[in-house]
Amino acid sequence: MMAPNEKAAKNQFYTSLERTGAGYFDYYLLHALMDNNYTKYDKFHIWDFVKEQKEKGLIKHYGFSFHGSPKLLEKLLTDHPDVEFVQLQINYADWENPEVASRANYEIARRHGKSIVVMEPVKGGTLANPPAAVKKLFDDYDPNMSYASWAIRFAASLDGIMTVLSGMSSLEQMEDNLSYMKDFKPLNDEEQKIIQQAQRIMGNSSTIPCTACRYCTKGCPKNIPIPEIFSAANKEIGNGQRDEALSDYKKAVESVGKASDCINCKQCERACPQHIKITDHLKKCAEMLEK
Ligand code: SF4
Ligand code: SF4
Structure with a gap:
């Protein structure tokens, strides 16, 4: 969360240092810069602050995670050439999505010579359960390759990637991840073409x-x-799984607010770092899942 003032922002660093007991940070990340908050980093003198911590040896490398427009990324990397890495949202479905701009932001960071940490390679789990047409495409090529593996390998195959934060949440996911990342092979030409076909299909998807x-x-x-409401709705929108969508929705709103409770x-x-028009979608979800 963005700190309310300069003192609180700087204290976040000291609190992390104390709580981790690490003594210093190898990689220190300024969190979630975007068009509606980046000026606070200037106002609170955070760029000078991280530089000072680096000079003191308390930070070895610093960078920032980013959820903004390509224009803003260009500006930040021009204004702060000492930044060593950038954490970007990169996945094959959002490669050309103007709201996320995976490709444009990736190309800008590379042009500035920055290493890249990839976040959201599986798009919050969405690409582990892609639309049926994409599943068929992947299964036809190799039914033993998980859908998540296509997404993670796409990100890891790009040049200049420092690491891919795959966001595993179970032992099964960890085992799957290790099976193709331990002895990593980038996507071959045929696999790249399949990803391009998947991108075209996802471009037409209204999930x-x-x-x-x-x-x-x-x-x-x-x-x-x-x-949880959007995940339930996507089962119907992306895969036509109406029964699952209704059952997931019922469970999600059992003891909390429903989509129709939204007061706008x-x-x-x-x-929302994805700039999703949440209230519009909630109205549609209420119509789709509460009737
Ligand atoms: S607009 Fe967003 S924050 Fe406000 S009630 Fe609706 S869902 Fe909740
Ligand atoms: S902030 Fe946006 S992307 Fe994140 S959970 Fe909410 S709707 Fe989804």
């Missing part, structure tokens, strides 16, 4: 591009489980 980061839910006055305060939209 809600939620990555389940949960930034939106913290301040919702109606306690609406936004990512838009707190969630201000927090």
